[in-house]
Amino acid sequence: MIKGGVPLRGEVRISGAKNAALPLMAAALLTDEPCVIRNVPDLSDVKFMGQILQSLGATVKFNGGEVRIHAHKIKSVGDYELIRRMRGSICIAGPLLGRLHRARVSLPGGCIIGARPINLHLKGFAALGAAISIEGGYVNALAKKLAGAEVFLGGRAGSTVLGTANVMMAAALADGITTIDSAACEPEVVDLAHFLNAMGAKVSGAGSPTITITGVKKLHGAEHDVIPDRIEAATYAIAAAATNGEVTLRGVRADHLHAVLDKLREAGVKVERQGSNLTVRRNGKLKPVDITTLPYSGFPTDVQAQMMVLMALTPGISIITERIFEARFMHVSELARLGADIEIEGPSAIVKGGRPLSGAPVMASDLRASAALVIAGLAARGRTEVKRIYHLDRGYENIDGKLRRLGARIERVEET
Numbered sequence: 001m002i003k004g005g006v007p008l009r010g011e012v013r014i015s016g017a018k019n020a021a022l023p024l025m026a027a028a029l030l031t032d033e034p035c036v037i038r039n040v041p042d043l044s045d046v047k048f049m050g051q052i053l054q055s056l057g058a059t060v061k062f063n064g065g066e067v068r069i070h071a072h073k074i075k076s077v078g079d080y081e082l083i084r085r086m087r088g089s090i091c092i093a094g095p096l097l098g099r100l101h102r103a104r105v106s107l108p109g110g111c112i113i114g115a116r117p118i119n120l121h122l123k124g125f126a127a128l129g130a131a132i133s134i135e136g137g138y139v140n141a142l143a144k145k146l147a148g149a150e151v152f153l154g155g156r157a158g159s160t161v162l163g164t165a166n167v168m169m170a171a172a173l174a175d176g177i178t179t180i181d182s183a184a185c186e187p188e189v190v191d192l193a194h195f196l197n198a199m200g201a202k203v204s205g206a207g208s209p210t211i212t213i214t215g216v217k218k219l220h221g222a223e224h225d226v227i228p229d230r231i232e233a234a235t236y237a238i239a240a241a242a243t244n245g246e247v248t249l250r251g252v253r254a255d256h257l258h259a260v261l262d263k264l265r266e267a268g269v270k271v272e273r274q275g276s277n278l279t280v281r282r283n284g285k286l287k288p289v290d291i292t293t294l295p296y297s298g299f300p301t302d303v304q305a306q307m308m309v310l311m312a313l314t315p316g317i318s319i320i321t322e323r324i325f326e327a328r329f330m331h332v333s334e335l336a337r338l339g340a341d342i343e344i345e346g347p348s349a350i351v352k353g354g355r356p357l358s359g360a361p362v363m364a365s366d367l368r369a370s371a372a373l374v375i376a377g378l379a380a381r382g383r384t385e386v387k388r389i390y391h392l393d394r395g396y397e398n399i400d401g402k403l404r405r406l407g408a409r410i411e412r413v414e415e416t
């Protein structure tokens with residue numbers, strides 16, 4: 001429940017990145033020695049990944065922002081129901097295949113933002129020598145031995161983040177050299193490469209479109225700190241601008257946020273950097289900007305919905321084009337309830353901004369759409385009720401607490 005119209009002011013500490021933490025936890029399956037991952041955000045998706053690893057036989061202990069994973073003995077079959085519930089769980093397939101030469105994982109299926117196929121993951125596994133079959137809702141990958149290969153992972157919308165992670169993890173224990181071309185360049189892939197190297201893997205080129213992995217016989221335990229969540233940082237930066245407040249984001253990697261900060265500045269938002277802190281406030285009147293989502297280092301699809309809210313508050317017309325997921329405009333009809341004027345034309349949303357938003361009951365449909373609805377509620381006059389906030393808890397650590405500390409009037413209300 002949000003009572004809007006209060007400018008956010010103060011400081012917020014940015015948590016570890018969900019989309020880095022999930023594959024990092026899966027990577028701990030590659031060794032029979034214990035691994036310690038720190039700066040892990042307290043999120044339902046992260047807890048859920050812990051349960052999946054436990055169902056495979058690993059011991060998983062959370063202690064504050066630290067998780068200790070010991071995959072001493074593991075099995076190759078993931079629990080169908082557990083894995084099916086979270087798309088990110090597909091990244092256990094690569095480590096299972098790498099370590100056990102077999103993986104049986106339920107097909108993650110589509111979700112509200114689009115079809116989300118895994119053909120590229122499977123193409124990578126096949127190139128390493130795995131036989132792939134799909135049976136009873138499971139994907140089976142089976143290899144007598146894994147051998148390094150040249151793999152091209154470019155797809156319809158560019159590369160694949162978790163596909164790159166999966167192939168990297170399987171190739172870490174393959175015989176010989178694997179080259180992934182058209183690899184995802186996202187910072188989360190680089191973070192994973194750092195962890196794999198700390199475990200004794202030989203990965204180079206992560207962060208560029210060509211990653212080379214020289215297989216090793218065995219990996220050992222390692223410790224690692226998760227990178228800050230660039231999407232969470234972008235969400236709070238946009239919330240500051242949307243409410244005409246001033247917020248300092250603490251513990252940020254500004255170099256992971258260039259595309260977002262560039263668009264914010266173009267839109268009339270002032271962003272000042274002091275080391276790992278960023279202070280965000282409006283710089284006079286907001287201006288409409290056009291945005292196209294792209295693979296990293298382009299504008300992230302995970303910030304598209306939040307930015308659409310800022311544009312809905314900005315007088316003038318902006319065009320927001322979604323190039324990564326085909327159905328990621330579920331927030332548009334909910335934003336209309338608050339008075340936003342947005343039309344969808346193919347992959348683009350035409351935002352006729354500047355109308356005042358007024359609070360209304362809305363329904364969250366996916367993680368980032370929910371964040372957008374919260375920002376809209378904070379900026380709107382009156383009361384906004386966002387339902388199905390379990391979506392938010394999947395990816396934003398203590399979002400209501402953090403926003404309250406910034407002065408927001410937001411409360412979590414149990415539905416009866």
Ligand code: EPU
Nearest residue numbers: 019088116117118119120121155157159160161162324367
């Ligand atoms: N694609 C294929 N074939 C594949 C895999 C992907 O065609 O085998 C297509 C997808 O359909 C999509 C595009 O490639 O059009 C990019 O998908 P990608 O595989 O990169 O997405 P992902 O790895 O499944 C991660 C994040 C998403 C984020 C995307 C894009 C995790 C757990 N998830 O998903 O995060 O939107 O990369 O950056 O890392 C979120 O956090 O809200 C979220 C959805």
